[in-house]
Amino acid sequence: MRVRVLVFLALLLLATLGGGIADTSAQTPSPDDINRVAKQLSCPTCAGINVADCPTETCAQWRAKIGELLAAGKTDQEILEYFASRYGDHVLQVPPPRGFFLGVWIVPVLAILAALGTFGYLVHRWTQRSARPETSAASPEEVEDEYLRRVQRELDTWWK
Protein backbone atom coordinates (compact mmCIF):
# COMPACT_ATOMS: atom_id res chain seq x y z
CA MET A 1 0.00 0.00 0.00
CA ARG A 2 2.82 2.39 0.95
CA VAL A 3 4.55 1.60 -2.33
CA ARG A 4 1.41 2.49 -4.24
CA VAL A 5 1.12 5.79 -2.40
CA LEU A 6 4.77 6.57 -3.10
CA VAL A 7 4.36 5.74 -6.79
CA PHE A 8 1.23 7.93 -6.92
CA LEU A 9 3.08 10.82 -5.26
CA ALA A 10 6.03 10.40 -7.62
CA LEU A 11 3.72 10.49 -10.62
CA LEU A 12 1.96 13.54 -9.20
CA LEU A 13 5.30 15.27 -8.75
CA LEU A 14 6.35 14.44 -12.31
CA ALA A 15 3.04 15.70 -13.66
CA THR A 16 3.41 18.95 -11.72
CA LEU A 17 6.97 19.42 -12.94
CA GLY A 18 5.93 18.61 -16.47
CA GLY A 19 3.19 21.19 -16.26
CA GLY A 20 5.64 23.71 -14.89
CA ILE A 21 8.01 23.06 -17.75
CA ALA A 22 5.16 23.40 -20.21
CA ASP A 23 4.13 26.74 -18.67
CA THR A 24 7.70 28.03 -18.82
CA SER A 25 8.00 27.12 -22.48
CA ALA A 26 4.70 28.93 -23.18
CA GLN A 27 6.12 32.10 -21.60
CA THR A 28 9.30 32.00 -23.67
CA PRO A 29 8.22 32.24 -27.30
CA SER A 30 10.31 30.34 -29.82
CA PRO A 31 11.60 31.99 -33.00
CA ASP A 32 8.89 30.05 -34.84
CA ASP A 33 6.21 31.62 -32.64
CA ILE A 34 7.65 35.08 -33.26
CA ASN A 35 7.94 34.49 -37.01
CA ARG A 36 4.37 33.19 -37.20
CA VAL A 37 3.16 36.64 -36.08
CA ALA A 38 5.92 38.57 -37.85
CA LYS A 39 4.91 37.03 -41.18
CA GLN A 40 1.54 38.78 -40.83
CA LEU A 41 3.18 42.21 -40.59
CA SER A 42 4.79 44.23 -43.37
CA CYS A 43 8.15 45.89 -42.99
CA PRO A 44 7.25 49.58 -42.69
CA THR A 45 10.44 50.83 -44.30
CA CYS A 46 10.83 48.36 -47.18
CA ALA A 47 8.50 47.29 -49.98
CA GLY A 48 6.85 43.90 -50.08
CA ILE A 49 8.80 42.20 -47.29
CA ASN A 50 7.24 40.82 -44.15
CA VAL A 51 8.76 41.47 -40.74
CA ALA A 52 9.89 37.85 -40.34
CA ASP A 53 12.06 37.92 -43.48
CA CYS A 54 13.30 41.50 -43.22
CA PRO A 55 16.92 42.09 -42.15
CA THR A 56 16.49 45.76 -41.14
CA GLU A 57 16.96 47.17 -37.65
CA THR A 58 13.31 48.24 -37.52
CA CYS A 59 12.07 44.72 -38.09
CA ALA A 60 14.57 43.28 -35.59
CA GLN A 61 13.05 45.66 -33.01
CA TRP A 62 9.55 44.66 -34.02
CA ARG A 63 10.36 40.95 -33.72
CA ALA A 64 11.71 41.63 -30.21
CA LYS A 65 8.46 43.44 -29.40
CA ILE A 66 6.42 40.51 -30.72
CA GLY A 67 8.46 38.22 -28.45
CA GLU A 68 7.72 40.50 -25.47
CA LEU A 69 4.01 40.52 -26.20
CA LEU A 70 3.85 36.74 -26.72
CA ALA A 71 5.70 36.27 -23.44
CA ALA A 72 3.12 38.52 -21.79
CA GLY A 73 0.43 36.08 -22.94
CA LYS A 74 -1.02 38.13 -25.81
CA THR A 75 -2.69 36.25 -28.65
CA ASP A 76 -1.60 36.64 -32.28
CA GLN A 77 -4.67 38.73 -33.01
CA GLU A 78 -4.07 41.02 -30.04
CA ILE A 79 -0.48 41.56 -31.16
CA LEU A 80 -1.57 42.40 -34.72
CA GLU A 81 -4.11 44.86 -33.34
CA TYR A 82 -1.43 46.44 -31.17
CA PHE A 83 0.85 47.00 -34.16
CA ALA A 84 -2.02 48.32 -36.31
CA SER A 85 -3.09 50.85 -33.69
CA ARG A 86 0.48 51.86 -32.86
CA TYR A 87 1.84 52.22 -36.39
CA GLY A 88 -1.21 52.26 -38.69
CA ASP A 89 -3.24 49.69 -40.60
CA HIS A 90 -0.73 49.71 -43.47
CA VAL A 91 1.63 47.51 -41.44
CA LEU A 92 -0.77 44.57 -41.67
CA GLN A 93 -0.13 42.08 -44.49
CA VAL A 94 -3.90 41.48 -44.82
CA PRO A 95 -5.60 44.89 -44.88
CA PRO A 96 -8.47 45.14 -42.40
CA PRO A 97 -11.96 45.76 -43.80
CA ARG A 98 -12.19 49.30 -42.42
CA GLY A 99 -11.41 52.88 -43.43
CA PHE A 100 -9.44 53.33 -46.64
CA PHE A 101 -8.75 49.60 -46.89
CA LEU A 102 -12.48 48.84 -47.06
CA GLY A 103 -12.18 49.51 -50.80
CA VAL A 104 -9.70 46.66 -51.14
CA TRP A 105 -12.46 44.30 -50.02
CA ILE A 106 -15.44 45.96 -51.71
CA VAL A 107 -14.03 46.82 -55.16
CA PRO A 108 -13.18 43.22 -56.18
CA VAL A 109 -16.66 42.05 -55.12
CA LEU A 110 -18.28 44.87 -57.10
CA ALA A 111 -16.05 44.11 -60.10
CA ILE A 112 -17.00 40.41 -60.00
CA LEU A 113 -20.71 41.30 -59.72
CA ALA A 114 -20.41 43.77 -62.62
CA ALA A 115 -18.57 41.17 -64.74
CA LEU A 116 -21.20 38.52 -63.96
CA GLY A 117 -24.00 40.98 -64.76
CA THR A 118 -22.42 41.93 -68.09
CA PHE A 119 -21.78 38.29 -68.96
CA GLY A 120 -25.36 37.36 -68.09
CA TYR A 121 -26.71 40.24 -70.19
CA LEU A 122 -24.58 39.25 -73.19
CA VAL A 123 -25.58 35.58 -72.92
CA HIS A 124 -29.22 36.67 -72.73
CA ARG A 125 -28.83 38.76 -75.88
CA TRP A 126 -27.03 36.01 -77.78
CA THR A 127 -29.60 33.37 -76.86
CA GLN A 128 -32.45 35.71 -77.89
CA ARG A 129 -30.85 36.36 -81.27
CA SER A 130 -30.22 32.71 -81.99
CA ALA A 131 -33.79 31.84 -80.92
CA ARG A 132 -35.32 34.15 -83.59
CA PRO A 133 -36.83 32.39 -86.61
CA GLU A 134 -34.70 32.30 -89.76
CA THR A 135 -35.85 34.96 -92.18
CA SER A 136 -34.45 36.35 -95.36
CA ALA A 137 -31.87 39.08 -95.04
CA ALA A 138 -34.28 41.55 -96.58
CA SER A 139 -37.18 40.68 -94.30
CA PRO A 140 -38.98 43.88 -93.28
CA GLU A 141 -39.15 42.77 -89.67
CA GLU A 142 -35.36 42.88 -89.51
CA VAL A 143 -35.24 46.37 -90.87
CA GLU A 144 -35.52 49.02 -88.23
CA ASP A 145 -34.25 52.01 -89.99
CA GLU A 146 -37.01 54.09 -91.64
CA TYR A 147 -34.94 54.68 -94.76
CA LEU A 148 -34.19 50.99 -95.24
CA ARG A 149 -37.84 50.23 -94.59
CA ARG A 150 -38.81 52.54 -97.43
CA VAL A 151 -36.22 50.98 -99.73
CA GLN A 152 -37.63 47.58 -98.84
CA ARG A 153 -41.11 48.78 -99.70
CA GLU A 154 -39.89 50.14 -103.06
CA LEU A 155 -38.23 46.86 -103.86
CA ASP A 156 -41.33 44.94 -102.91
CA THR A 157 -43.38 47.15 -105.27
CA TRP A 158 -40.92 46.58 -108.11
CA TRP A 159 -40.96 42.83 -107.80
CA LYS A 160 -44.73 42.53 -107.73
Added chain:
Amino acid sequence: MVEMTEEGAIPPSPARPHPAGRRLIGLIVVLALLGTLLGVLAWGLQPRTSATLLGQPAPPFEITAINGEFAGQRFALADLRGHVVVLNIWASWCIECAREASVLEQAWRAYRPRGVWFIGVDYLDTDTAGLAYLKRFDITYPNGPDIGSRIYQAYRATGVPETFFIDRDGIIRHVQIGPIGRAQLDMLLERLLTPGVSQP
Protein backbone atom coordinates in the same frame (compact mmCIF):
# COMPACT_ATOMS: atom_id res chain seq x y z
CA MET B 1 -43.80 57.06 -105.09
CA VAL B 2 -44.50 54.38 -102.61
CA GLU B 3 -47.90 52.89 -102.52
CA MET B 4 -49.08 52.01 -99.09
CA THR B 5 -51.21 48.95 -99.66
CA GLU B 6 -52.61 46.75 -96.95
CA GLU B 7 -50.29 43.92 -98.05
CA GLY B 8 -47.21 46.12 -98.31
CA ALA B 9 -47.74 47.74 -94.93
CA ILE B 10 -45.01 46.91 -92.48
CA PRO B 11 -46.08 46.09 -88.97
CA PRO B 12 -44.72 48.57 -86.46
CA SER B 13 -41.64 47.31 -84.71
CA PRO B 14 -41.83 46.86 -80.95
CA ALA B 15 -40.83 49.89 -78.87
CA ARG B 16 -37.08 49.51 -78.50
CA PRO B 17 -34.45 52.23 -78.11
CA HIS B 18 -33.00 53.36 -81.39
CA PRO B 19 -29.58 51.70 -82.08
CA ALA B 20 -27.93 55.11 -82.32
CA GLY B 21 -29.41 56.04 -78.93
CA ARG B 22 -28.12 52.85 -77.36
CA ARG B 23 -24.70 53.50 -78.83
CA LEU B 24 -24.74 57.01 -77.36
CA ILE B 25 -25.64 55.69 -73.90
CA GLY B 26 -22.85 53.11 -74.16
CA LEU B 27 -20.39 55.81 -75.20
CA ILE B 28 -21.41 58.03 -72.26
CA VAL B 29 -20.94 55.13 -69.82
CA VAL B 30 -17.51 54.28 -71.25
CA LEU B 31 -16.44 57.94 -71.19
CA ALA B 32 -17.66 58.31 -67.59
CA LEU B 33 -15.66 55.23 -66.55
CA LEU B 34 -12.57 56.47 -68.37
CA GLY B 35 -12.97 59.93 -66.82
CA THR B 36 -13.22 58.41 -63.34
CA LEU B 37 -10.14 56.27 -63.97
CA LEU B 38 -8.15 59.26 -65.25
CA GLY B 39 -9.33 61.37 -62.29
CA VAL B 40 -8.16 58.73 -59.82
CA LEU B 41 -4.83 58.46 -61.67
CA ALA B 42 -4.33 62.23 -61.66
CA TRP B 43 -5.13 62.35 -57.94
CA GLY B 44 -2.68 59.54 -57.27
CA LEU B 45 0.08 61.16 -59.31
CA GLN B 46 -0.15 64.49 -57.49
CA PRO B 47 3.06 65.28 -55.62
CA ARG B 48 2.52 64.59 -51.94
CA THR B 49 5.88 65.34 -50.46
CA SER B 50 6.54 67.43 -47.39
CA ALA B 51 8.02 70.19 -49.56
CA THR B 52 4.55 70.92 -50.98
CA LEU B 53 3.50 72.06 -47.48
CA LEU B 54 5.90 75.00 -47.59
CA GLY B 55 3.98 78.21 -46.89
CA GLN B 56 0.92 76.22 -45.85
CA PRO B 57 -0.64 76.04 -42.39
CA ALA B 58 1.01 73.23 -40.44
CA PRO B 59 -1.32 70.24 -40.04
CA PRO B 60 -2.50 69.94 -36.44
CA PHE B 61 -0.78 67.29 -34.34
CA GLU B 62 -0.77 65.99 -30.82
CA ILE B 63 1.80 63.87 -29.00
CA THR B 64 2.24 62.58 -25.49
CA ALA B 65 5.84 62.99 -24.37
CA ILE B 66 7.71 59.97 -23.02
CA ASN B 67 10.94 61.55 -21.88
CA GLY B 68 12.46 63.64 -19.13
CA GLU B 69 10.61 66.44 -17.41
CA PHE B 70 7.80 66.33 -19.99
CA ALA B 71 7.00 62.60 -19.65
CA GLY B 72 3.24 62.08 -19.74
CA GLN B 73 2.50 65.65 -20.88
CA ARG B 74 0.39 66.22 -23.97
CA PHE B 75 1.59 68.64 -26.64
CA ALA B 76 -0.70 69.94 -29.38
CA LEU B 77 0.28 72.37 -32.11
CA ALA B 78 -2.79 74.47 -31.36
CA ASP B 79 -1.48 75.08 -27.81
CA LEU B 80 1.88 76.26 -29.17
CA ARG B 81 0.43 79.03 -31.34
CA GLY B 82 2.49 82.19 -30.89
CA HIS B 83 5.70 80.17 -30.54
CA VAL B 84 8.19 79.09 -33.17
CA VAL B 85 8.00 75.29 -33.34
CA VAL B 86 10.66 72.93 -34.65
CA LEU B 87 9.03 69.59 -35.38
CA ASN B 88 11.56 66.80 -35.90
CA ILE B 89 10.51 63.35 -37.14
CA TRP B 90 13.07 60.67 -36.28
CA ALA B 91 13.57 56.99 -35.52
CA SER B 92 16.10 55.13 -33.42
CA TRP B 93 17.05 52.88 -36.35
CA CYS B 94 17.79 55.88 -38.57
CA ILE B 95 21.51 56.52 -38.91
CA GLU B 96 21.08 60.04 -40.30
CA CYS B 97 18.87 60.96 -37.32
CA ALA B 98 21.72 60.14 -34.96
CA ARG B 99 23.91 62.61 -36.86
CA GLU B 100 21.66 65.55 -35.98
CA ALA B 101 20.41 64.43 -32.53
CA SER B 102 23.03 66.37 -30.55
CA VAL B 103 22.67 69.44 -32.77
CA LEU B 104 18.93 69.57 -32.09
CA GLU B 105 19.41 69.13 -28.36
CA GLN B 106 22.02 71.91 -28.19
CA ALA B 107 19.78 74.21 -30.19
CA TRP B 108 16.80 73.43 -27.91
CA ARG B 109 18.84 74.42 -24.87
CA ALA B 110 19.96 77.61 -26.60
CA TYR B 111 16.58 78.68 -27.97
CA ARG B 112 14.22 77.48 -25.23
CA PRO B 113 14.63 80.75 -23.27
CA ARG B 114 13.55 82.60 -26.42
CA GLY B 115 10.26 80.74 -26.64
CA VAL B 116 11.15 78.20 -29.31
CA TRP B 117 9.63 74.74 -28.84
CA PHE B 118 11.33 71.65 -30.18
CA ILE B 119 9.05 68.64 -30.53
CA GLY B 120 10.35 65.19 -31.44
CA VAL B 121 8.14 62.65 -33.18
CA ASP B 122 9.32 59.07 -32.90
CA TYR B 123 8.32 57.27 -36.08
CA LEU B 124 7.90 53.48 -36.37
CA ASP B 125 9.85 52.74 -33.22
CA THR B 126 9.26 50.52 -30.26
CA ASP B 127 9.09 52.41 -26.96
CA THR B 128 12.16 50.59 -25.63
CA ALA B 129 14.30 51.50 -28.63
CA GLY B 130 12.95 55.08 -28.70
CA LEU B 131 13.68 55.71 -25.02
CA ALA B 132 17.16 54.19 -25.34
CA TYR B 133 17.88 56.59 -28.22
CA LEU B 134 16.65 59.61 -26.22
CA LYS B 135 18.80 58.57 -23.28
CA ARG B 136 21.85 57.95 -25.47
CA PHE B 137 21.75 61.50 -26.87
CA ASP B 138 20.48 63.06 -23.62
CA ILE B 139 17.52 64.59 -25.42
CA THR B 140 15.45 66.74 -23.08
CA TYR B 141 12.88 68.40 -25.35
CA PRO B 142 9.49 66.67 -25.54
CA ASN B 143 9.40 63.56 -27.67
CA GLY B 144 6.56 61.15 -28.24
CA PRO B 145 5.57 58.25 -30.45
CA ASP B 146 3.74 58.89 -33.70
CA ILE B 147 0.64 56.84 -32.92
CA GLY B 148 -0.79 55.34 -36.09
CA SER B 149 1.95 57.14 -38.09
CA ARG B 150 -0.58 59.99 -38.34
CA ILE B 151 1.86 62.89 -37.98
CA TYR B 152 4.24 61.37 -40.53
CA GLN B 153 1.38 61.06 -43.01
CA ALA B 154 -0.17 64.47 -42.27
CA TYR B 155 3.20 66.14 -42.87
CA ARG B 156 3.72 64.04 -46.02
CA ALA B 157 7.16 63.07 -44.78
CA THR B 158 9.21 61.09 -47.25
CA GLY B 159 11.57 59.54 -44.72
CA VAL B 160 13.49 60.29 -41.56
CA PRO B 161 14.84 62.61 -40.42
CA GLU B 162 12.63 65.46 -41.55
CA THR B 163 12.33 68.73 -39.68
CA PHE B 164 9.59 71.32 -40.07
CA PHE B 165 10.05 74.93 -39.02
CA ILE B 166 6.71 76.43 -38.09
CA ASP B 167 6.36 80.15 -37.46
CA ARG B 168 4.36 81.87 -34.73
CA ASP B 169 1.26 81.90 -36.95
CA GLY B 170 1.41 78.16 -37.52
CA ILE B 171 2.75 78.39 -41.09
CA ILE B 172 5.44 75.98 -42.29
CA ARG B 173 8.40 78.14 -43.33
CA HIS B 174 11.05 75.54 -43.97
CA VAL B 175 11.16 71.81 -44.53
CA GLN B 176 14.48 70.11 -43.90
CA ILE B 177 14.75 66.74 -45.57
CA GLY B 178 17.70 64.88 -44.06
CA PRO B 179 19.90 65.92 -41.16
CA ILE B 180 20.37 69.58 -40.33
CA GLY B 181 23.56 71.35 -39.23
CA ARG B 182 23.85 73.87 -36.43
CA ALA B 183 24.68 76.83 -38.68
CA GLN B 184 21.61 76.29 -40.85
CA LEU B 185 19.44 75.74 -37.80
CA ASP B 186 20.62 79.00 -36.23
CA MET B 187 20.05 80.92 -39.44
CA LEU B 188 16.50 79.57 -39.81
CA LEU B 189 15.55 80.22 -36.20
CA GLU B 190 17.02 83.72 -36.13
CA ARG B 191 14.95 84.61 -39.19
CA LEU B 192 11.81 83.19 -37.64
CA LEU B 193 12.43 85.01 -34.38
CA THR B 194 13.05 88.36 -36.03
CA PRO B 195 9.87 90.45 -35.82
CA GLY B 196 8.32 91.06 -39.21
CA VAL B 197 10.48 88.46 -40.94
CA SER B 198 8.86 85.10 -41.25
CA GLN B 199 10.29 83.79 -44.50
CA PRO B 200 13.69 82.19 -43.85
